[in-house]
Amino acid sequence: MPLEDWIAQLPKVELHLHLEGSMGPQTLIELGRRNRADPTELARWAADLERRNFRFGNFQAFVEAYKFVAGLLDSPADYALAGKRLVETLAAENVRYAEVTLSAGMVLWKKQSLEAAFEAAAQAAADAGAKLGVHVNWIFDAIRHFGVEPAREVLRMAARYRERGVVAFGIGGDERRGPADLFVDLYREARDRGLHTTAHAGETMGPESVRAAVELLGAERIGHGLRAAEDRAVLALVRDRGVPLEVCLSSNVATGAIAEASDHPLPAILREGVRVTLNSDDPGLFGTSLEREFRLAARTFDFSREQLAGFVENAIAAAFLAEREKSELRMGLESAA
Ligand SMILES: [Zn+2]
Numbered sequence: 001m002p003l004e005d006w007i008a009q010l011p012k013v014e015l016h017l018h019l020e021g022s023m024g025p026q027t028l029i030e031l032g033r034r035n036r037a038d039p040t041e042l043a044r045w046a047a048d049l050e051r052r053n054f055r056f057g058n059f060q061a062f063v064e065a066y067k068f069v070a071g072l073l074d075s076p077a078d079y080a081l082a083g084k085r086l087v088e089t090l091a092a093e094n095v096r097y098a099e100v101t102l103s104a105g106m107v108l109w110k111k112q113s114l115e116a117a118f119e120a121a122a123q124a125a126a127d128a129g130a131k132l133g134v135h136v137n138w139i140f141d142a143i144r145h146f147g148v149e150p151a152r153e154v155l156r157m158a159a160r161y162r163e164r165g166v167v168a169f170g171i172g173g174d175e176r177r178g179p180a181d182l183f184v185d186l187y188r189e190a191r192d193r194g195l196h197t198t199a200h201a202g203e204t205m206g207p208e209s210v211r212a213a214v215e216l217l218g219a220e221r222i223g224h225g226l227r228a229a230e231d232r233a234v235l236a237l238v239r240d241r242g243v244p245l246e247v248c249l250s251s252n253v254a255t256g257a258i259a260e261a262s263d264h265p266l267p268a269i270l271r272e273g274v275r276v277t278l279n280s281d282d283p284g285l286f287g288t289s290l291e292r293e294f295r296l297a298a299r300t301f302d303f304s305r306e307q308l309a310g311f312v313e314n315a316i317a318a319a320f321l322a323e324r325e326k327s328e329l330r331m332g333l334e335s336a337a
Helices: 003-009 025-034 039-051 059-071 076-092 104-109 114-132 148-160 180-192 207-215 226-230 232-240 249-254 266-271 290-301 305-318 323-336
Strands: 012-018 095-102 135-143 166-172 196-201 221-224 245-247 276-278
Touching: 003 290, 003 305, 012 276, 012 290, 012 305, 025 039, 025 076, 076 095, 076 114, 076 135, 095 114, 095 166, 095 323, 104 114, 104 135, 104 148, 114 135, 114 148, 135 148, 148 166, 148 180, 166 180, 180 196, 180 207, 196 207, 207 221, 207 226, 207 232, 221 226, 226 232, 226 245, 226 266, 245 266, 249 290, 266 276, 266 290, 276 290, 276 305, 290 305, 305 323
Parallel strands: 012 095, 095 135, 135 166, 166 196, 196 221, 221 245, 245 276
Antiparallel strands: none
């Protein structure tokens, strides 16, 4: 079987995927039409993104684009559309399980009802998932540079929705303006409330940010973490603590963290024995998908099928799921790999 077909049929797991950033041009244009944004303007914006090959040049430009697309989500029906479309895409790519991040901090910042937004998205995703065989759980993300108080509200809501599939609390955004030490108490509280924890780190800042996320926050997984590779001691720390890195190749190129996928320190990270998962992050904004990320990784680093299946295995192990569900996913993977 050709490699591309093999990757396509592989039952996959995605752990780092934002609802807002998952929306492709078609969904954005549809939302724009609903919300009386200018569809021509939106189509031009999408075409421009494509012309630039989905590269934003720097993190700030990406944040602006993210705010723009998140701004198009206006009503609960919009969130429902985003949730449904996301699950349809996952199913088409043979993603059997996903932990989807909702930028809860952004919903609150927009002064929208987080209850209404989440319930609509979660219901639509669950309905589509039941039909298509995709299981989705949720991560509520606070925006670290907005500070502690809004993050506290995100945590409160995450805990409230544990029964509705919210499995973890995390932080994303500007690492410099929202340092980890601000969130130590919140992470402790998250654990006390039975939530798992993640943190974006080592994306816009160096290895010290990854160290802080692990040592101060006790984050169970690190989003990106690529700059941990600048300090072998930090790589050893994440390896020894068993903290997996959620690697997102196209994302790092798109936000300017690296110039090309081949510049990603993935081989060095793997050589140190760190567990890695492959993810698409904001596939709509980056013109990618999990399947494409697997193909890109295979092409760039010449990974074997065994290594590629290993990334899925790592994602199953790192998922915030009960052991019974993990073994079901493992069985599916074994029969396809
Ligand atoms: Zn992310």
